[in-house]
Amino acid sequence: MNFRKATRLGGFILSATFFFSCVGAVKEVDPTAYDITPVDRKMEEIPEACKTAYEMAIPRVAIVDFTNNTTFDAAKVLQAQESGSYSEATVGAAGVGVAPGAIGIVYGEATAGDYQSQLEMVTREVNAKLGESVAEGITAQLVEMGGAKVYTRRDLQKVIQEQQFQQSGLTDVNTLVQLGKLAGVKYIITGSVNNVNLKWVSAEYAKKGLSEHLGLVGAIAAAAIETQEGWNLTTDMTIKILDVETGEIVLAKNISGREVLGKTPQLTFDALIGGIKKAAMNAIADAKEDLSKYFKVRGYIIQTRTSPDKKSRYALINVGSKIGIQPGQEFYVYTFQVVVDPFKKTEECDMVKLPVTLEVTNQVQENKAWTVVKGDENQIMRVKIGQLVERKPVKEGIF
Incomplete structure (x- = not known):
């Protein structure tokens, strides 16, 4: 109900x-x-x-790395090894924004107080590998669900190398179908990571109003809202299933997943990438019913x-x-x-x-x-x- x-x-x-x-x-x-x-x-x-x-x-399925259409990819991160202290540092009410594409530590706009420290700056290179991570998540979901023989990424990579395919060309449907025929699979699953949205959710005002106006149901909802307070990250993706025999796209579905990163006043690049991947995995879980229709x-x-x-x-x-x-x-x-x-x-x-x-x-x-x-x-x-x-x-x- x-x-x-x-x-x-x-x-x-x-x-x-x-x-x-x-x-x-x-x-x-x-x-x-x-x-x-x-x-x-x-x-x-x-x-x-x-x-x-x-x-x-049971059909054989090959899973190709998803295309990463976001700004989160390879980056150089300026990491601070610091000593010092915050004085009355706070993150305020709803509406606080961040710059998700920023390099290094990301701060909320409402951070207040004095900050004094001595910094030793260290540069390191990181690669988000979102497309690869999402493909691995799809693989795990299919293996758990059953109904398909999953062609591993290593096996697929071997076919790519033998046939001298370029990874950058694997977004083209005709190329994917050709690859699938060479690999001897029935379906190819691929897609894209399209957008990442990050916002601060303040629950205090909503909790009070729900409890006052909706009674017991409001109290239940207020308790649920409290678990969502803090940085909320949403990852939007598209998942596609190609029938190799016909070349037809039999499924194209937009999915979205959310992850709560907590109430910390600052988010590192690593924390953001981790949150994006977890939100993507949540989206994949929601697509389980659609996937199972093809892998009976x-x-x-x-x-x-x-x-x-x-x-x-x-x-x-x-x-x-x-x-x-x-x-x-x-x-x-x-x-x-x-x-x-x-x-x-x-x-x-x-x-x-x-x-x-x-x-x-x-x-x-x-x-x-x-x-x-x-x-x-x-x-x-x-x-x-x-x-x-x-x-x-x-x-x-x-x-």
Whole structure:
């Protein structure tokens, strides 16, 4: 459940969205508590035309470094090794700005007080490597999620060197498609880091107003706002998936992630780069559902168990933790029929999604997982050994 409420406080409109999620705990089950009944021995009859649906070909995916369109790249940083003290140094209310592209230590404009020190200046060269870092984050996300064989950056680099590709040319779609064909992959994932925004968030005024005007809900929101006070950094990116076989861009999505850097009155270049990368990783996590639509996990049912009253059923599927299956994930279940084209007179496979869901329990092994069959009492009895299962798009949970 979610609801949105807005109120006016001292000339400002405060608007907040609150999410309440009734996400239950992962189901703990003992499948052996139920005997295998005659209904559990029934098997799906798979028409010849539908057997190709069981080919578990997991696509190979190559991930190319993202293009860095921001001003944060290689830089020379003037670092101060200092002794001295601040006197009454503070960072003030909302609206304090910084210069994210500045070299060295970045100060808020509202920093006040006297500062005396003796400085020993040291110059060092740094490289943000944002494009490489984002690509590694995508790689980690895909490996965790499963459903794809990820082509490592080292393997891809070898192909680039052998074919004398220039890294600077890897933003061109035709070049990427050509590279993908040479590498023998189905998809290429790439994109760009487009913008970085840094601002100071002052929570005190908002917290007071929310508590006074929205009561209990306001108090809950105020507590949440307090954790966001300080420097808030946002990284905006674009992620693309290219189908190597067709050359088509099958996904182009703008994503954004945020990271709170804290209330320190000064930010170093290293702290900013670290914040940018963390915000980028948060954005990638939000793109998990979109990615999982292209890298599906399929398997089939190898055993069922039914309670004596036939109101509860378990199903054992032939996929597990080795390809990213985790407790709480859900699967569709398919049955099949053959349809005949009235004009071509050819037989085609029709996959019919049953009105049930398989929810993965705590019983997950490397190549198997027990699930609870969820649905109408009559529909759950249609689940049989041999039926195809497909993982639903993976969503980032709201807690």
